[in-house]
Amino acid sequence: MVARYVGRRFAQAAFVLWLAVTLAFVAMQLTPGDPAQALLAASGATSEEIAERRAQLGLDDPLLVQYAHYLLDLVRGDLGRSWLHSRPVGRMIMEQLSPTAALAVAATAVGVLLGLALGVLAALRRSTWLDTAATTVAVLGLSTPTYWSGILAILLFSLQLGWLPAAGEGDLRHLVLPALVLGFALSGSIARLVRACVVEVMEEPFVLAARARGLPSYRVIFVHVLRSALAPALTVIALQFGFLLGGAVVTESVFARRGLGKLAVEAILWRDLPVVRGVVVCGALVYVLINLAADLLQAWLDPRLRDGLA
Amino acid sequence: MIRWAAPPRRSLVRQPAALAALGWLALAGLGAAMALSLAPAGPLVADTARALLPPGLGRPLGTDLFGRDVLARLLWGGRWTLGMGLVALAVTVGLGLPTGLVAGTFGGWIDPVLMRLVDALLAFPGLLLAMAVVALLGPGMGSVAVAVGLAAAPAYARVARSAALEVRAQPYVEAARAVGCSEWRILVRHVLPNAAAPLVAFAATQLGWVLLNGAALNFLGLGARPGTPEWGATLAEGRGYLRDAPWVSVFPGLALTLTVLAANLVGDGLQEALRPW
Numbered sequence: 001m002v003a004r005y006v007g008r009r010f011a012q013a014a015f016v017l018w019l020a021v022t023l024a025f026v027a028m029q030l031t032p033g034d035p036a037q038a039l040l041a042a043s044g045a046t047s048e049e050i051a052e053r054r055a056q057l058g059l060d061d062p063l064l065v066q067y068a069h070y071l072l073d074l075v076r077g078d079l080g081r082s083w084l085h086s087r088p089v090g091r092m093i094m095e096q097l098s099p100t101a102a103l104a105v106a107a108t109a110v111g112v113l114l115g116l117a118l119g120v121l122a123a124l125r126r127s128t129w130l131d132t133a134a135t136t137v138a139v140l141g142l143s144t145p146t147y148w149s150g151i152l153a154i155l156l157f158s159l160q161l162g163w164l165p166a167a168g169e170g171d172l173r174h175l176v177l178p179a180l181v182l183g184f185a186l187s188g189s190i191a192r193l194v195r196a197c198v199v200e201v202m203e204e205p206f207v208l209a210a211r212a213r214g215l216p217s218y219r220v221i222f223v224h225v226l227r228s229a230l231a232p233a234l235t236v237i238a239l240q241f242g243f244l245l246g247g248a249v250v251t252e253s254v255f256a257r258r259g260l261g262k263l264a265v266e267a268i269l270w271r272d273l274p275v276v277r278g279v280v281v282c283g284a285l286v287y288v289l290i291n292l293a294a295d296l297l298q299a300w301l302d303p304r305l306r307d308g309l310a
Numbered sequence: 311m312i313r314w315a316a317p318p319r320r321s322l323v324r325q326p327a328a329l330a331a332l333g334w335l336a337l338a339g340l341g342a343a344m345a346l347s348l349a350p351a352g353p354l355v356a357d358t359a360r361a362l363l364p365p366g367l368g369r370p371l372g373t374d375l376f377g378r379d380v381l382a383r384l385l386w387g388g389r390w391t392l393g394m395g396l397v398a399l400a401v402t403v404g405l406g407l408p409t410g411l412v413a414g415t416f417g418g419w420i421d422p423v424l425m426r427l428v429d430a431l432l433a434f435p436g437l438l439l440a441m442a443v444v445a446l447l448g449p450g451m452g453s454v455a456v457a458v459g460l461a462a463a464p465a466y467a468r469v470a471r472s473a474a475l476e477v478r479a480q481p482y483v484e485a486a487r488a489v490g491c492s493e494w495r496i497l498v499r500h501v502l503p504n505a506a507a508p509l510v511a512f513a514a515t516q517l518g519w520v521l522l523n524g525a526a527l528n529f530l531g532l533g534a535r536p537g538t539p540e541w542g543a544t545l546a547e548g549r550g551y552l553r554d555a556p557w558v559s560v561f562p563g564l565a566l567t568l569t570v571l572a573a574n575l576v577g578d579g580l581q582e583a584l585r586p587w
Contacts, residue, residue: 019430024442031446127317139578143571145522147529147545148563155556202314217312246437250526254549264438265530268445276445283438 005299013292020284024277025070031273035059035083079278084270089278092263099169100259103182103248106175110183111244112237115190119233122191123198124221134191141188146247150181150254167256174257182251186244193236194229201229231301238294242287321583328579331572338569342388349382353539362555372557374548380561387539387562391525392569394455394533394540398520401459402466403513409463410470411505415478415497425471431464437523444532451540454533458524462516469512473505480504511580518573525566541566 036054045053054060058069073080079089115138122134157177158166165174201207202225210220249261260279267275322328341348357377365372371380413424431439443457477483478501486496525542527533534540536547541562548559 015426016429016433019426020433023430027442027446124312139571139574143518143522143574144567145526145529145542145563145570147526147542148559148567151545151549151552151556151559151563155552155560159553207314211314221312242435243437245435246441246523246526249437249441250530253530264441265532268441268532269449271445271448273445276442280434280438280442283435284433287435288433 002299006296009292009295009299013288017285017288020288021071021074021281022067024281025067028273028277029063035274074281079281080274082267082272082275084267084272084275089274092275093260093278093282096258096260096263099257100248100252100261102175103178103251103257103259104244106179107182107186107244107248107251108241110179111186111190111240114183114187115237116194116233118187118191119194120198120226123195123202123229126199135195138188138191138195141184141186142192143188144185146181146185146251147254149184150178150251153177153181154255169257174255178251178255178257181254182244182247185247186240189240189243190237193240194233197233197236198225198229201225204228231298234301235291235294235298238291241290242283245283245287319582319585322579325579325582327575328583331575331579334568334572335576338388338565338572339392341385342392345382345385345389349379349385351379351382353378353383353386354537355379355382362551362558364555365557371561372555374555374558375551380558383539383544384541384561384565387541387544388565390451390534390538390540391521391542391566394451394458394524394528395517395521395569397452397455398459398462398524399513399517401456402462402516402520405460405463406466407470407509410467410472411474411497411501413467414471414474415501416493417478421471424467428464428467432468434461436461436519437526440523440527441532444527449532451528451533451535451538454524454527458520458527461523462520466512466516470505470509473508474501477501477504507584508581511577511584513577514573514580515577518570518577521566521573522570 034050034054036050036057036059058066061069077090079093081087082089082092085092118134118138122131122138125131125134154166154177157164164177166177168174207220207224210224211217215223248259249264251257252259252261253265264276264279266272267279345353355378357373360369360373360377361375363369363373363377365380369379369381371384373379374383409424409428413421434442440454440457440461443460444453447453447456474497483496483500486500491499524533525540525545528540528542529546531543531546534543536543544562545559545566548555548562552559
C-alpha cells in the first residue's frame, strides 16, 4: 500500500512538472523574436552569421525536434544560454542561489515558528480576545507587502536606531531584517492554516472521547489534538513555499541584496527569456519537490492516509 | 480556558472588521474616482522650491523630491493601482470561473484535462508565474494587470470546480437533468447561482492577492513607467531619499496595505457570513 501511494505520488509530480516545462516551451515559442538575432545583436553580426547561429542552435529544426532537445537538455540540467550574456543559464542561477537560499531558510524558520505559535494559540482560545489578537496579527502579516514592511523596518532599525544594516549583504547581521520581514509575511498564512487545522481536529469525536475519559486538557491538546492537526498543517505549510520564492525576489530588491530576484528582474527588463524561463522552471521544480516531500512525510505521519486512502 | 465549541456564524453587518474594511474600500475607490475634483492640478505638477517638505499646512502628506504633492499623487495613484486590481480580477474570474464551472459541472473527460492544466500552472510559484508572463508580454502596466490576473486564475478555477461539484451532487440538479435540461442550462441556471456565495468571497481574497502582487511588480519596476503615481512605483521611487523624506514611501505603502487588508477582511467576512452551517 505504501509503495503504491509513494509511486503514484511520484508519477503525479513528474507529470505536473512535465506539463509545466512544456507550458514554458510553448509560451516561449509563441513569443515573437529571433533568439539567434537576440544572442548576436550586441556584436553587430551579419545576417549570414545569424543564419549560421540559427542552424547551430537548432532553430531551423522542426518544432517537435526542438521540443525533444529542450526536454533532453532539461533532464541533463542544461537550461540553455542567456541571450544577453551568452552564458549557461544554469551556471548563472547557481551563482545567485546561495544568498536567496539563505534568505529563504531564515525566513522559513521565522515564519513557521511565529505562524505555529499564533495559529495554535488562536485555535485553543477560540473566540476570545487572544484569538482576535492572534488572527489580527496573522491577517496583517498576510496583507502587508514586504516592500512596505521592509521600508518601515529599515526606517526604524537602521536609520533611527542604527542597530542593523539597511542594505547589502555580508555577515549574518545583514540577514536579520530581510528574514524578519519575509518571515512575518509568511507567518500570516501559516497561522491561519494552522488555526483551521487545529480547530477542525478539536471538533473530532476522538477529542470529545478523550475529554470524556477525564484526561487533563493539556494531555488532550498535546497528545491528541496537536499530533493529528500538525500533519495536515505540514502540507499546507509546504504550499506556502511558492509564496516564499516570490517573496524572496521582492525582499531582495527592498534590501538591495544579490540573488535570484535581481537576476530575474534584470532578465525581464532586458527580455532575456532563457534566464527568465530558467528561474521559473527551477522555481517550479523546487516547489513541486517540496510539496511531494511534504505529502510523503504526511503519509508517513498519518496512518489513515498510509493505509486507507492510498 | 480552552474553547472547544464553534461560535455561531455572523452576517456581514454584525462583523465590525468587515464593515470597516468595506468602508475603506469605498473611501479609496471614491478618492480615486474623484481625484480630478479633489486634486485638480493632477499628480505631476512639480515645484522644486517645495521639494521634500514634511506634512504640514496645505500639504497634508508632504511633498516629494520634485515638490509634487504626496496626497495628490496618492489620489491619482489610486486610479492606477485600483484599476490594475480590477482589470486583474476580471482576468482571474473571466478565466478561472468558466474553467472551474465547466470542469466541475460537466465532469467526464473534460474535467481531468482542464484540471491537469490548472495543476501545471499551480506548479509555478504565483509571483514567478506573473513575472514570466510580464517577460513574455514585455514590461508595462497592462502586462502587469494581465500577468497577476492570469497567475491568480488557476487557484480560482480550483475553488470554482469544488463549488460546482458540491452543487452538482444536489437532488435539484438531478431533477433538472431528469426533466431534460441541457448541461449548459444546468451550469448557468442551477450551478452558477448556487455556487456563487463561496466564489464571491474568494474573489475578494483574490483581489487582495492581485493588488499585493501587481503593486510588487510595479515596485520592481516591471510595470508602471517612472513618474506614474501608481502606489507600488511611488513607494519604490521614495526609497532613494528615505532618510530625508520617509513620507514619500510610507503613505502609498500604508494606502496599499490598508486596501489589501480590506480585501482580505471582506473575503473573510463574506466567507463567514455565507458559510452554509
